[in-house]
Every structure is written in structure tokens, then in C-alpha cells.
Amino acid sequence: MTPQPELFLVKAFTDKSDGGNAAGVVIHADAMAHARKQEIAAQVGLSETAFVSASEVGDVKVEFFTPNRQIPHCGHATVATFGLLLELTYVNEPGAVKESIVGPRQISLKEGKVYQAQLSPKYKTLAEAGVSPGDVAASVGLREEELVAEPILVSTGVWFLLLHLHDEAALQNLKPNQALIEAISENLNLVGYYAFTTASNAADASARMFAPSYGIPEESATGMAAGPLACYLYDYLQYGVSHYNIHQGYLMKPPSPSQIEVELQLNEQGEIIGLQVGGSVVVVRQLELAD
Numbered sequence: 001m002t003p004q005p006e007l008f009l010v011k012a013f014t015d016k017s018d019g020g021n022a023a024g025v026v027i028h029a030d031a032m033a034h035a036r037k038q039e040i041a042a043q044v045g046l047s048e049t050a051f052v053s054a055s056e057v058g059d060v061k062v063e064f065f066t067p068n069r070q071i072p073h074c075g076h077a078t079v080a081t082f083g084l085l086l087e088l089t090y091v092n093e094p095g096a097v098k099e100s101i102v103g104p105r106q107i108s109l110k111e112g113k114v115y116q117a118q119l120s121p122k123y124k125t126l127a128e129a130g131v132s133p134g135d136v137a138a139s140v141g142l143r144e145e146e147l148v149a150e151p152i153l154v155s156t157g158v159w160f161l162l163l164h165l166h167d168e169a170a171l172q173n174l175k176p177n178q179a180l181i182e183a184i185s186e187n188l189n190l191v192g193y194y195a196f197t198t199a200s201n202a203a204d205a206s207a208r209m210f211a212p213s214y215g216i217p218e219e220s221a222t223g224m225a226a227g228p229l230a231c232y233l234y235d236y237l238q239y240g241v242s243h244y245n246i247h248q249g250y251l252m253k254p255p256s257p258s259q260i261e262v263e264l265q266l267n268e269q270g271e272i273i274g275l276q277v278g279g280s281v282v283v284v285r286q287l288e289l290a291d
Contacts, residue, residue: 005026007288008284010023010081011281015280022046026289027052040290060096105117118276123153154228157224195209204244204245221258230262244263
């Protein structure tokens with residue numbers, strides 16, 4: 001008998017059920033049509049829902065849907081998915097291979113935590129992208145001179161716009177104009193904005209993420225953005241270390257504290273050739289899968 005689909009609520013980047021970033025995870029999704037997956041993602045209403053099916057090139061195939069579209073990758077939903085699969089003993093330490101719509105990705109499993117491989121970073125300036133720093137600043141309620149540095153586009157698989165702010169007060173007091181952020185994100189083919197400050201006592205950086213073009217006004221943890229940020233800290237701010245701890249979700253209302261770990265992989269010349277991003281997982285409960 002073919003197993004029936006099952007839906008779970010899983011929190012990534014936390015070891016507590018009241019923190020982290022929640023994802024829906026549907027296992028045994030092999031027979032589901034694309035439209036049905038999109039319908040379920042909209043019903044679940046979380047920033048991303050993952051759908052797990054059999055793979056011919058990896059351990060499992062995982063597809064990701066926001067409430068309004070399919071996306072190629074999702075860091076927190078990947079961590080949530082493999083944390084669930086590890087608990088169900090569908091995968092085992094030390095690792096697994098995830099098939100995605102853009103190819104396979106290596107997943108590392110260590111001491112109950114989940115880490116996803118990302119690609120070496122690509123950078124692009126706003127001038128190359130044809131957008132002014134002033135317009136970007138205005139889209140979050142700032143003047144250009146209130147930014148520490150000119151925003152920069154970074155990708156380790158998908159593109160984000162990094163905005164460097166002076167302190168956590170500036171980060172907390174942002175006034176995101178979702179319509180303007182969406183327009184700039186669509187123009188630049190971004191997932192969204194990743195605003196951050198390095199003036200944090202508890203982490204290498206504290207961050208907030210806005211992705212209205214994907215139906216996400218703000219997200220509590222974004223692994224696919226934390227990776228690019230760690231690369232920026234290393235390449236542009238000359239941090240000189242390979243391990244980073246990024247905090248996110250603390251400044252949301254209500255807060256959902258998340259801790260994202262990033263480990264850079266360096267060659268003999270000290271250049272980034274890859275990275276692993278991940279953290280802890282909490283399986284909250286199984287949910288009813290509506291017809």
C-alpha cells in the first residue's frame with residue numbers, strides 16, 4: 001500500500017517550541033500535483049511548506065512552496081524537513097542528499113542538528129543592478145546616510161540584498177514599505193532584504209528578513225540569507241573566522257528567537273569555496289491535512 005501524505009509542524013533554528021522558524025513538512029507527497037501542493041502551502045499559511053517524495057538522485061526529493069509560489073531552495077524548511085526525517089529514522093547521521101528542482105544538495109546531520117550545503121558566494125553592486133542606494137534606504141524608512149555601507153546583492157544559491165545598520169535600535173526601528181521592497185525585489189530577482197547589524201553582544205550579527213514578493217512580510221529565520229551574510233562578514237568586513245552565529249527573529253512582534261549557525265569552507269588561499277548552514281530542530285506536532 002502506498003503511504004498516505006502526512007503533514008507536520010516543525011520549528012528550525014531553535015531547541016524550543018516557542019522560537020525558531022516554523023515550516024510545514026508534508027511527507028509521502030509523491031502523488032501530489034503541483035496545484036495541490038500550492039493549495040496546501042496556502043492553507044498552512046507559513047512562510048514555506050516542504051513536500052517530500054522519493055528521489056532517484058538523492059535520499060529524498062524536497063520541493064518548497066510559499067503561500068503564493070514555488071521557490072528553488074529554503075534554508076529553514078530544509079533544516080526542518082531533515083530534522084523530521086531524522087526523528088522518523090528516514091535518514092541517519094552523518095548525512096543525506098537532498099534533490100531539489102535545481103539539483104542535489106548535501107545535508108549534514110550531526111548530534112541532532114541539520115546543516116545544508118550552500119554554494120560559494122557571488123556578489124553584485126547596486127550600480128551593476130541599476131538601483132540607487134537612496135531608493136533602497138527609503139524602502140525601509142531610512143536615509144542613505146543612515147546605512148553603514150552601500151547595500152550589496154549576495155547569493156549562495158538565491159539572491160538577497162544585505163543592508164548594514166549601525167545597531168540593534170536602528171534594526172528594530174526599521175519601517176519597511178512592503179510595496180517598495182516588493183517592487184525592488186522583483187526588479188532585481190531577489191528573495192528579499194536581509195537587514196543586519198554587527199553591534200550584537202550575543203551573536204556575530206543580528207538580522208531581519210523581508211520578502212513580500214514571496215508573501216513573507218517578515219521571517220524569523222532565513223538560512224539561505226544567513227549564509228550570504230556570513231560570507232559578507234568574511235569577505236568584506238574581514239572577520240577572519242570560519243564559524244558564525246546569526247541571530248534573527250528576536251526583534252519581531254511577537255519575538256521568535258532563532259540561532260543560525262554558518263560554517264565557511266575555505267581553500268588554502270583563504271577563499272570561500274562552500275559553506276554549511278543549519279542548527280537545531282523541534283518537531284512540534286502532526287497537523288490534519290485538509291481535503
